[in-house]
Amino acid sequence: MTFFERLNSETEQAHNYLLASPIMQRAMQGDITKHDYGSFLLQAYHHVKHTTPLLMSAGSRMPATKEWLREALADYIEEELGHQEWILNDLQQCGYDKEIARASTPNSSTELMVSYAYDMINRVNPVGFFGMVHVLEGTSVSMADNAAQSIQNALGLPKGAFSYLRSHGAIDIEHVKFFEGLMNRIDDPEDQAQIIHCANMFYHLYGNVFRQLDESQILRIAA
Secondary structure: OOOHHHHHHHOOOHHHHHHOOOHHHHOOOOOOOOHHHHHHHHHHHHHHHEEEEEEEEHHHHOOOHHHHHHHHHHHHHHHHHHHHHHHHHHHHHEEEEEHHHHHHOOHHHHHHHHHHHHHHHHOOHHHHHHHHHHHHHHHHHHHHHHHHHHHHHHHOOHHHHHHHHOOOOHHHHHHHHHHHHHHHHOOOOOHHHHHHHHHHHHHHHHHHHHHHOOOOHHOOOEO
């Protein structure tokens, strides 16, 4: 079994916790409101805006013996730059004020997930950050296209309201292959254990982000 296969196998239960989020289940069936979708986008903005700073922080703390991982993080930075602006534009296409969204504060569950990522990088082991990459990229690739189509069909929103979701759907499959190759080069048992631990944590933390979504928050940024 490759390490990537182990990573999937040993995080399956935590992955199911994320997938069992009620709003995620409803979204895949088209049972969703515009405010549900807006609430998701708002919290996505609050964690995606940290993606590039987190990648930079992880790269800066990577030891010289893992220069190849630092180079991989640099590739990720190039790919992820500006994605938070896509989310704000999607919110605007849905009829919300993107500048109020930009100035808003995240839910506690979103703040905790982001804080855990910084803590892992700065206090424990920067390699553990790949557990977050596994959760966020893997979930997006497996579900984003279907979710976008279901939500668009249910709500009749313009195609321009789904730039973030569609950019992280099946078209992103090459990123997963790239990630799989990276993981299979990691042979240090401690690093492997840390990535698995972090992935399990992030599945729960991200699942809690979905469980805390609340329409009342998005109503405050209606245009």
